[in-house]
Amino acid sequence: MVTPQFAIHFLIAVTQLLTGVFANGFIVVVNVVDLIKQRQMAPLDLLISCLVTSRIFLQVLIFLTHLVLLSFMEHSVLLDNYAIFLFVNIWGLWLATWLGVFYCAKITTIPHPLFFWLKRRLSKLVPWLILGSLLYASISTVIHSKYICTITPKFFNSFSKNATQTKGMDIMTLSFLLFHLTVPLNIFLIALLLLIFSLVRHTQHIRTIAVGTTDSSRGIHFRAMMSFLSFLILYFSYYLIGIFFFSHILQFGSFLFVFCTMVAGTYPCIHSVILILGNPKLKQSAKCFLLCGQCGQQDELGSVQRT
Numbered sequence: 001m002v003t004p005q006f007a008i009h010f011l012i013a014v015t016q017l018l019t020g021v022f023a024n025g026f027i028v029v030v031n032v033v034d035l036i037k038q039r040q041m042a043p044l045d046l047l048i049s050c051l052v053t054s055r056i057f058l059q060v061l062i063f064l065t066h067l068v069l070l071s072f073m074e075h076s077v078l079l080d081n082y083a084i085f086l087f088v089n090i091w092g093l094w095l096a097t098w099l100g101v102f103y104c105a106k107i108t109t110i111p112h113p114l115f116f117w118l119k120r121r122l123s124k125l126v127p128w129l130i131l132g133s134l135l136y137a138s139i140s141t142v143i144h145s146k147y148i149c150t151i152t153p154k155f156f157n158s159f160s161k162n163a164t165q166t167k168g169m170d171i172m173t174l175s176f177l178l179f180h181l182t183v184p185l186n187i188f189l190i191a192l193l194l195l196i197f198s199l200v201r202h203t204q205h206i207r208t209i210a211v212g213t214t215d216s217s218r219g220i221h222f223r224a225m226m227s228f229l230s231f232l233i234l235y236f237s238y239y240l241i242g243i244f245f246f247s248h249i250l251q252f253g254s255f256l257f258v259f260c261t262m263v264a265g266t267y268p269c270i271h272s273v274i275l276i277l278g279n280p281k282l283k284q285s286a287k288c289f290l291l292c293g294q295c296g297q298q299d300e301l302g303s304v305q306r307t
Contacts, residue, residue: 006070012262013066020059020269023276024052030285043126047099048275050130054092055268061085062265069258087141089242090180092268094133096235097184097191102126103228104191108198140180177246185239192232199228227278231271238267 031049035041041049061081067073078085105115105122241260244250250257276282 009066009258010070013063013070013265016262016265016269017059017063020265020272021056023269023272024056024059026286026289027052027272027276027282028056030282034281043123044102047095047102047126047130048279051092051095051099052272052275054088054095055272057084057088058092059265059268061088062261062268065261066265069253069261083141083144086144086246087137089246090140090184091133091137093181093184093188093235093239093242094136095130096271097188098126098129098133100188100191100195100231100235104195108195110194110198136180143176174247178243181239181242181246185236188235189232192228196228196232227274230274234267234271238264 028049031041031045034045061084064073064077064081068075068078102122105119108115241264244260245264250260276286
């Protein structure tokens with residue numbers, strides 16, 4: 001018998017999957033089409049394309065977790081894809097970190113020679129940052145591969161809802177995992193906090209010298225700050241949940257585990273929607289896509305009237 005909790009859980013999981021795959025896939029398609037037309041891709045578009053590609057895989061893996069929780073699939077599916085899940089998480093966190101650094105370097109104005117150098121050189125460094133993140137995620141996954149092989153039987157036993165005690169990972173392994181996940185978090189926090197501080201300072205400066213444009217400028221900078229704050233909240237919440245998952249603190253199948261899985265599935269889909277709304281090119285492409293049916297009908301009506 002299908003219970004209301006089961007139906008709500010399944011509906012949330014499907015909604016997250018469809019929203020995440022569509023939003024992230026839309027960004028990839030727009031950037032690929034732009035690449036075909038212009039024969040080149042801007043550094044920011046390249047970084048965002050790699051980020052949303054990792055999020056598509058992440059969204060699918062989170063959906064697989066929901067299917068296991070709903071008993072549609074065997075528990076062994078999660079164990080077989082544990083290394084992939086770890087790799088996608090670390091790579092995605094680093095790409096999101098470099099996106100925050102990119103926005104910070106391009107928008108923030110800090111009178112320091114190192115910051116000026118970063119502002120000039122960051123666009124050329126983007127491909128190397130992506131490649132370095134890929135290499136870092138690969139090495140981190142390999143380091144944990146030995147642990148993954150040894151913990152599999154113990155972790156499989158923790159899938160039982162009747163299990164009362166789950167043996168977590170050893171201190172050394174947990175320390176390595178915290179290090180791999182905390183390094184990008186610290187860089188991200190520094191970049192985003194500098195960016196938000198710069199936007200607040202710039203808004204106050206405009207408020208004092210541009211009385212006639214206060215409302216419009218304040219609205220623009222307020223939306224920018226809300227966008228980056230939402231990015232910060234989503235990133236940090238996903239980081240904490242990642243620590244809970246990979247350290248095996250949560251009991252599989254418990255209410256807290258299901259809730260954290262739902263929160264984790266919100267991050268890759270909601271932030272991609274925020275990226276679309278905050279990027280002029282993506283926002284315009286989304287408007288054209290949503291209005292293409294109306295535009296097509298208007299074009300067809302106009303051609304009929306001309307004839």
